Amino acid sequence: MIKAVLFDLDGTLLNRDATVASFVAGQYERLRPSLGHIPKALYMERFIDLDQRGYVWKDKVYRQLIQEFEIERVTMESLLEDYLAHFRFYCVPFEGLETILESLKAQGLKLGIISNGKHQFQMGNIDALGIAHHMNAILISESEHLRKPDSEIFYKALGRLGVDAAESVFVGDHPVNDIEAAQAIGMFGVWKPSSIQDEASFANAQIVKLDELNRIIETLNA
Structure with a gap:
């Protein structure tokens, strides 16, 4: 029984797939002054790829994004803080x-x-x-x-x-x-x-x- x-x-x-896509789009818009040199679709695609369905913690994801896209106006810590603060609103x-x-x-x-x-x-x-x-x-x-x-x-x-x-x-x-x-x-x-x-x-x-x-x-x- x-x-x-x-x-x-x-x-x-x-x-999670829908949640992550919605969150990353929202993060891009919130931080557009720092991320605007990257095409939005490319930022989203690369985040989702590096995330590996949640099995890679986001400090590593953001470090890689900063390196690949030469992001200079926002830090890994700030990106991670944004993730922790806002992800739940996109569930x-x-x-x-x-x-x-x-x-x-x-x-x-x-x-x-x-x-x-x-x-x-x-x-x-x-x-x-x-x-x-x-x-x-x-x-x-x-x-x-x-x-x-x-x-x-x-x-x-x-x-x-x-x-x-x-x-x-x-x-x-x-x-x-x-x-x-x-x-x-x-x-x-x-x-x-x-x-x-x-x-x-x-x-x-x-x-x-x-x-x-x-x-x-x-x-x-x-």
Whole structure:
């Protein structure tokens, strides 16, 4: 019997591709006096490429941008400060996010998030999506001193929810950090791919839209 559903954040609940594109466009406009010598489309394209879907921290991204584009009127620290201060205002949820969370809670399921990243930054994004009140547990790697795919962060989440691995579903977009790691401790892994370059054919199930989770839970609890 499934008693809990846990989620990754970026690429699973948060549409990070859309969010990043919107943020970078906004940053360019805010700092146009310092960045205006760079074509906007090129600045956006290079940021997104260097960002590597969030797996490269932004100090490195901005250092590289400053070097490549010979940016002289704004520092890496100022660009990073702008990122930390404004990113949350551009957060885009995946379609049906609020509806699926309400549906799962109505079924009596406990909900949680396990996300790698900086605590304050990721909590700001969760608050921006307006979903914190739905969650029975939120674990961010920085504050837990653990990172996915370490099994301990999954066990810690299950402990806080008071459920066993076999009673839980984990939904994520990363084949190793999310799906393989969750399955390794006995959770049911649902893959929500965010890139055609990903491959997680070993997942227990795959979804395109969040509302497909209802069908999976219904099948598992039949």
